Amino acid sequence: MSAFFSDLPPLDKTVPGVQAIEPIILPRLAVLYRRRAERLRQLDQQAQTTEEEDGTPQRNEGYLGFAARLVDEQARWLRDAPLSADDATPVSALLGDGLSRPERPSAAMLEKSAYWQDAFRGMVENLSPFMPEPAAAGLIDLLYADRNELAAKAAALLGGDYAAVDAGRSVILWAALSVFWAQAVALAAPEGAAGEVLETGGARCPCCGAPPSGGLVLTGDREGLRYLQCSLCETRWHKVRATCSVCGGTDHVDYWSFETTDAVIQGETCGDCHGYVKLFRQDRDPALEVVADDLASLGLDAALEEQGYVRATLNPFAFPV
Numbered sequence: 001m002s003a004f005f006s007d008l009p010p011l012d013k014t015v016p017g018v019q020a021i022e023p024i025i026l027p028r029l030a031v032l033y034r035r036r037a038e039r040l041r042q043l044d045q046q047a048q049t050t051e052e053e054d055g056t057p058q059r060n061e062g063y064l065g066f067a068a069r070l071v072d073e074q075a076r077w078l079r080d081a082p083l084s085a086d087d088a089t090p091v092s093a094l095l096g097d098g099l100s101r102p103e104r105p106s107a108a109m110l111e112k113s114a115y116w117q118d119a120f121r122g123m124v125e126n127l128s129p130f131m132p133e134p135a136a137a138g139l140i141d142l143l144y145a146d147r148n149e150l151a152a153k154a155a156a157l158l159g160g161d162y163a164a165v166d167a168g169r170s171v172i173l174w175a176a177l178s179v180f181w182a183q184a185v186a187l188a189a190p191e192g193a194a195g196e197v198l199e200t201g202g203a204r205c206p207c208c209g210a211p212p213s214g215g216l217v218l219t220g221d222r223e224g225l226r227y228l229q230c231s232l233c234e235t236r237w238h239k240v241r242a243t244c245s246v247c248g249g250t251d252h253v254d255y256w257s258f259e260t261t262d263a264v265i266q267g268e269t270c271g272d273c274h275g276y277v278k279l280f281r282q283d284r285d286p287a288l289e290v291v292a293d294d295l296a297s298l299g300l301d302a303a304l305e306e307q308g309y310v311r312a313t314l315n316p317f318a319f320p321v
């Protein structure tokens with residue numbers, strides 16, 4: 001069973017002594033996509049298996065299965081059209097250097113970058129047959145819109161203005177932007193990765209400024225360390241545990257789950273700023289994948305929101321509406 005393979009690069013064991021905590025960890029992107037797609041399919045099957053009257057299990061593809069197809073598209077794009085250093089330049093120019101914050105991309109920069117627009121087009125063409133009619137039509141309209149309009153929508157999403165784009169379009173746009181950003185950050189990272197990571201406020205990725213998808217407590221060589229994982233560039237950045245990811249407060253951090261002990265998914269809430277992030281405890285279940293397991297556990301979000309907490313993370317398959 002391959003469920004426990006990790007996309008994290010192994011630690012360099014040739015360095016003697018106690019390993020320093022890495023401020024950021026870049027994923028092995030091809031492995032990350034494969035793992036995410038597999039996990040989405042596994043969770044989709046668990047959710048979708050119903051029994052027919054004669055007791056034979058029947059499986060219908062649900063939304064998690066569709067999300068897996070989209071991740072397959074990202075993987076295909078990475079494999080067949082890897083980003084060149086030249087195409088990465090516009091993103092590299094925006095990255096934080098550890099001292100300054102990453103800059104938000106402008107619509108003009110996005111309009112000039114063909115890579116993500118080509119990825120978007122390929123994804124819409126391959127996936128629209130699997131979508132409900134109105135959603136497919138909305139995406140195809142956007143495909144034929146001018147580059148200016150497409151770039152304006154992308155800039156709105158990257159600026160956190162999710163209400164400006166309908167949720168169905170947002171998911172595909174974000175997937176295309178993400179496969180672009182993740183590769184660009186990896187190409188630019190060698191200098192950035194060596195230094196200290198800027199302490200970012202408001203749970204923002206130090207490499208690209210996007211919100212995290214969630215928090216991970218790692219296992220294996222990095223047992224017990226907590227990282228946040230970027231929803232856009234997929235970088236993980238270290239965050240001390242029992243510290244609010246949003247405001248940095250430590251006095252009123254609480255953990256919530258539906259299980260009484262050893263929960264594999266926990267809501268980490270802060271009584272100071274009322275933000276929360278979900279923590280995925282790979283130290284308790286190494287098969288967890290942030291994006292897939294987040295999407296399959298939205299019931300916990302509903303419960304936390306009912307308590308008055310505000311979600312600080314973004315799932316790229318479930319934009320707020």
Ligand SMILES: [Zn+2]
Pocket residue numbers: 205206207208209210230231232233234235
């Ligand atoms: Zn990022």
Ligand SMILES: [Zn+2]
Pocket residue numbers: 244245246247248249270271272273274275
């Ligand atoms: Zn807080």
